[in-house]
Amino acid sequence: MFFVVLLRNRSLGFVSAILLSSIAFILSPQVLQAQSPAKTGAITLKSDIQESNSETGIITARGNVKIDYPARQLQATAAQAQYFSRERRLILTGNVYVIQQGNSMRAETMTYLVDEGRFIATPNSDRQVESTYIITNPQ
Numbered sequence: 001m002f003f004v005v006l007l008r009n010r011s012l013g014f015v016s017a018i019l020l021s022s023i024a025f026i027l028s029p030q031v032l033q034a035q036s037p038a039k040t041g042a043i044t045l046k047s048d049i050q051e052s053n054s055e056t057g058i059i060t061a062r063g064n065v066k067i068d069y070p071a072r073q074l075q076a077t078a079a080q081a082q083y084f085s086r087e088r089r090l091i092l093t094g095n096v097y098v099i100q101q102g103n104s105m106r107a108e109t110m111t112y113l114v115d116e117g118r119f120i121a122t123p124n125s126d127r128q129v130e131s132t133y134i135i136t137n138p139q
Helices: 014-027
Strands: 002-006 044-046 049-053 058-069 074-084 089-100 103-113 118-122 130-132
Touching: 058 089
Parallel strands: none
Antiparallel strands: 002 049, 044 058, 049 058, 058 074, 074 089, 089 103, 103 118, 103 130
């Protein structure tokens, strides 16, 4: 089954609320077990266009993509995002900006491995990845 939602305006309606609920369900662990709070939680995905394919488990968002993942204190913007639910992998492309716990990173493409909490960032061929980290002094 293939599910497509075209959102021409940026207001969240009934259909987009259903889609966001399905994204939260997909990102939730499939097996009920004790987990640390950092490994669970809903993600909010906003964009101009969103597609969800239940056969492949891939969710694609295009145009003004904004992601909020409070459980990991993560926010991101990009031109496109694809979530591969079977691999639990999020690929952001197009002027990607991620901020997590005050640290930030800019790149053309970033892959976020959900289970590892790890980013892999790559720039355009003529650019570099830019990161800003907050370093605290030990007391």
